[in-house]
Amino acid sequence: MAAREFWKRHENLYFALTNKKVLIGISIFTLMILLAIFGPALTPYSYDEFAGEGYLPPSKDHLFGTTLMGKDVFTRTVYGLRSTFAVGFIAGTIATLIGCIIGFLAGYYGKWIDEALMMITNIFLVFPLLALLIILAAYLPYRGIMTISIIVGMTAWPWTARAVRSQTLSIKNQGYVNLSRISGISVFRILREDIAANMFSYVFMVYILQFSGTILAAVGLEFLGLGPTQGVSLGLVMQNAVNWNAIQLGLWWWAILPGLVLTILVVSLYFINTGLDEVFNPRLREM
Amino acid sequence: MGKYLSKKLLIYLITFFIAVTINWAIPRFMPGDPISILLSRFSGLEGGREIIEGQFVQSFGLNQPLLTQYFNFWRSLFAGDLGISIYVFPKPVINVIKEAIIYDIILLVPAIILSWIVGNKLGAYSGVNRKADNIMMPFFYFLTSAPYFWFAVVVAFIFGVKLAFFPISNAYSSTVQPGFNLPFIFDFLKHWFLPFLTLFLVQLGGWAIGMRNMIIYERSSNYSKYMESLGASDRLIRNYGFRNGILPQVTGLAIRLGTVVSGALLTEIVFSYPGLGYLMLRAILNQDYFLIQGCFLFIVIMVLAANFIVDIIYMIIDPRVRLSYSGEV
Numbered sequence: 001m002a003a004r005e006f007w008k009r010h011e012n013l014y015f016a017l018t019n020k021k022v023l024i025g026i027s028i029f030t031l032m033i034l035l036a037i038f039g040p041a042l043t044p045y046s047y048d049e050f051a052g053e054g055y056l057p058p059s060k061d062h063l064f065g066t067t068l069m070g071k072d073v074f075t076r077t078v079y080g081l082r083s084t085f086a087v088g089f090i091a092g093t094i095a096t097l098i099g100c101i102i103g104f105l106a107g108y109y110g111k112w113i114d115e116a117l118m119m120i121t122n123i124f125l126v127f128p129l130l131a132l133l134i135i136l137a138a139y140l141p142y143r144g145i146m147t148i149s150i151i152v153g154m155t156a157w158p159w160t161a162r163a164v165r166s167q168t169l170s171i172k173n174q175g176y177v178n179l180s181r182i183s184g185i186s187v188f189r190i191l192r193e194d195i196a197a198n199m200f201s202y203v204f205m206v207y208i209l210q211f212s213g214t215i216l217a218a219v220g221l222e223f224l225g226l227g228p229t230q231g232v233s234l235g236l237v238m239q240n241a242v243n244w245n246a247i248q249l250g251l252w253w254w255a256i257l258p259g260l261v262l263t264i265l266v267v268s269l270y271f272i273n274t275g276l277d278e279v280f281n282p283r284l285r286e287m
Numbered sequence: 288m289g290k291y292l293s294k295k296l297l298i299y300l301i302t303f304f305i306a307v308t309i310n311w312a313i314p315r316f317m318p319g320d321p322i323s324i325l326l327s328r329f330s331g332l333e334g335g336r337e338i339i340e341g342q343f344v345q346s347f348g349l350n351q352p353l354l355t356q357y358f359n360f361w362r363s364l365f366a367g368d369l370g371i372s373i374y375v376f377p378k379p380v381i382n383v384i385k386e387a388i389i390y391d392i393i394l395l396v397p398a399i400i401l402s403w404i405v406g407n408k409l410g411a412y413s414g415v416n417r418k419a420d421n422i423m424m425p426f427f428y429f430l431t432s433a434p435y436f437w438f439a440v441v442v443a444f445i446f447g448v449k450l451a452f453f454p455i456s457n458a459y460s461s462t463v464q465p466g467f468n469l470p471f472i473f474d475f476l477k478h479w480f481l482p483f484l485t486l487f488l489v490q491l492g493g494w495a496i497g498m499r500n501m502i503i504y505e506r507s508s509n510y511s512k513y514m515e516s517l518g519a520s521d522r523l524i525r526n527y528g529f530r531n532g533i534l535p536q537v538t539g540l541a542i543r544l545g546t547v548v549s550g551a552l553l554t555e556i557v558f559s560y561p562g563l564g565y566l567m568l569r570a571i572l573n574q575d576y577f578l579i580q581g582c583f584l585f586i587v588i589m590v591l592a593a594n595f596i597v598d599i600i601y602m603i604i605d606p607r608v609r610l611s612y613s614g615e616v
Contacts, residue, residue: 123302125542126594130549131586132309138571138579139313159542216434220553223436225571238437242557247443247455256444259437266432274428 012201012279021275028268032261036085039078047071047079047232058253065253068244073237077258080234084215084262087149091214094153096207099160104191106161107168118165124158130220137226145228148221152214160206167202171195201280205273212269219262234262295598299591306587310580311360315353325576332376369584370577374569380581383566388585390458390562393479395551398486399540405487406494407536411529413495414502415521423495430492435550439485439557446481453481456559482558486551490543497539501532534605541597545590552586563589 007014016022045051051062051072058065064073106117136151137143171177177194196203221227222235237258241247246255314325351359363369369380413420413427430438447455454460458478463471505511505528514524552564559565563582570578 119298119301122298123305126298126302126545126591127306128545128548128586128590130545130552131583134567134571135309135313135579135583138576212432219434220436220549223553223556224568238440242436242440247440247448247557250448252444255440256437259434259440263429263433263437266434267428270428270432 015279016276019275019279021271022279023275025268025271025273025275028264029272032081032265032268033085035078035261036081039081040075043072043075043078045072045075047076049075051075055249055251058257064257065251067240067254068246068249068251073254073257076232076237077234077261079232080237080258081261081265083145083228083231083233084219084265086145087152087218088211088215090146090149091153091156091218092207092211094150095156095210095214096160096203098154099157099206099210100164100196100203102157102161103164104168104195107165108172108187108191108195114165117161121158121161124155125162127155129155129217133217133221134224134226137221143227143229145231148218148228149214152217152221156210156214156217160210163206164199164203167199168195171198201276205276205280208269208273208276212266215262216266234258291602292598295595299595302591303587306584307361307364308357310584311357314576314580315356328373328574329371332373369581372570372578373575374573374578380577383578384563384581384585387561387563387566388589390555390560391548391551391564391589394482394486394555394560394562395548398483398551399490399544399547402487402490403494403536403540406491407498407529407533409491410495410498411502411525411532414499414528415506415525420499424499427492427495430489431496432492433489434553435485435489436553436557438489439482439554442481442485442488443557446484454478455481458561478560482551482554482560485554485558486547489550490547493543494536494539497536498529498532501535502528505531534601537597537601537604541594541601544593544597548586548590548593 048071050070052066052070054066054068054070056062056066056070062072062074064077066072067076102117102121106114106121132155133151137148140147172195177190180190180194218227219233219235219238222233223239225236225239227233227235238255241251241255241258246252367381369384372378372380372383375383409423410427413423433441443455446452454477459465459471459475460478463474465471502525506524511524511528514527551562552567554560555562555564556568563586567579567582569575570582
């Protein structure tokens with residue numbers, strides 16, 4: 001009886017946990033996190049070490065084979081996965097925060113604040129972000145994971161701001177918000193208790209999308225040789241593979257597997273997102 | 288209509304203005320003194336001393352006040368002077384870019400248009416057919432999640448190495464004579480196909496998913512239900528839904544242009560296809576800052592122009608905007 005009460009109160013959680021897409025997505029995502037945390041402990045090599053003969057296809061000793069020079073691809077991938085997760089968490093959080101703040105302000109205050117903020121947002125939106133990131137990163141002589149995350153996060157927020165703004169607009173004129181306003185409650189409290197609380201599910205989905213979006217942007221930068229100057233990243237592994245003609249030489253394990261891990265990670269986030277979409281939008285649930 | 292377009296134009300102009308300003312400001316205010324790196328790199332090259340005197344004193348004018356430097360920068364920009372490349376020394380950057388940008392256009396334009404059309408059709412079909420939906424959707428999720436350059440590697444490996452149907456580097460073989468002759472055109476198309484295929488496939492998933500969701504929404508709307516109760520065919524209902532769903536998809540095209548162009552840049556690198564992306568990588572590896580900045584500027588211009596074209600298309604196909612312009616409504 002108590003269980004039933006619980007699920008009734010947390011209806012969305014119930015639908016989320018019974019949604020196949022969400023479950024598959026979360027399982028894969030968890031697996032990836034575990035791989036990033038424990039992967040380096042599982043492999044006896046370090047990422048820059050020449051771990052064996054070159055040109056070895058995947059085997060028990062080298063799960064993902066070795067590079068042309070004999071570095072262990074699996075080791076490089078799991079270390080790279082770590083930095084990818086770090087970028088996703090930091091940059092995704094920054095982008096979501098900036099997007100929410102700008103979206104809230106524009107949607108709530110309207111008038112010239114809205115005009116000005118949306119102008120900035122639209123400009124950022126048409127700007128090809130990779131080009132902007134390249135020009136910023138190319139002039140930084142030293143780049144750490146933090147620097148990369150910050151510049152990626154600072155440029156990835158615009159569509160979030162637009163989406164949050166339109167959500168805020170639709171909530172703003174509801175009766176209970178008007179009531180709060182007449183009661184003289186501070187704007188900050190209205191934003192937090194009336195608007196943000198009602199958008200939580202939406203913002204959570206935005207965060208998932210930002211997570212995967214910032215990961216892809218960062219990997220693109222790394223692939224151009226503009227990633228962190230030290231350590232290893234997934235983009236760097238793939239860049240090395242392309243530079244050393246791994247495709248032509250038939251080292252598919254080097255050229256394809258690290259990217260496959262990344263793609264599976266992004267697919268899992270996508271699954272969680274569309275699954276949650278079905279959970280929160282009953283119309284889609286029927287399909 | 289005029290208001291809509293002029294507002295958009297204003298945004299594009301401001302964006303262009305900001306791009307140029309970034310280009311001007313970054314070498315001057317970034318840590319690590321990039322200008323002195325540039326100076327030292329030029330002085331090592333033959334004839335570099337004259338360029339330092341010409342380029343740096345005139346268009347950079349480092350001994351002048353910042354505002355004057357800024358105006359001079361704009362002036363030399365409109366004169367088409369973007370500096371001298373180090374990577375292909377001593378060619379002017381503008382000429383290097385002119386040669387490269389053609390490859391971007393012949394790759395991007397067909398890929399974007401075809402992918403958009405085919406993706407929307409597949410999505411609409413998948414929205415009404417449960418069986419097709421279950422088979423195609425996982426595939427579309429995969430496509431839309433795959434990073435462009437990784438997918439390029441997969442395509443290159445399967446079609447270029449395993450099956451060996453197509454070459455996987457450069458825009459044409461060194462053995463053919465560039466020009467308007469059949470062997471060259473055939474050879475060119477063969478080199479062009481795989482990068483094109485990559486860009487075509489990667490975008491496909493996004494369009495299909497978007498259109499599918501749109502059709503599902505439309506199908507649960509009252510007009511669809513009414514048509515269904517009248518006994519209209521699935522096809523007819525789908526077509527009406529399609530017409531409603533197509534407008535958001537055009538807007539989506541505008542939003543995604545930047546991503547597509549960025550993806551194309553990375554794809555070119557995998558295929559050593561000599562467009563702006565490949566040029567950019569060479570420029571980064573050679574610390575050729577003038578060339579990096581030139582590429583940056585032209586990528587921005589390219590995306591802005593494409594956005595503007597999409598805006599015009601949107602106006603043409605949206606019946607509300609179109610009819611209000613011709614005075615019928």
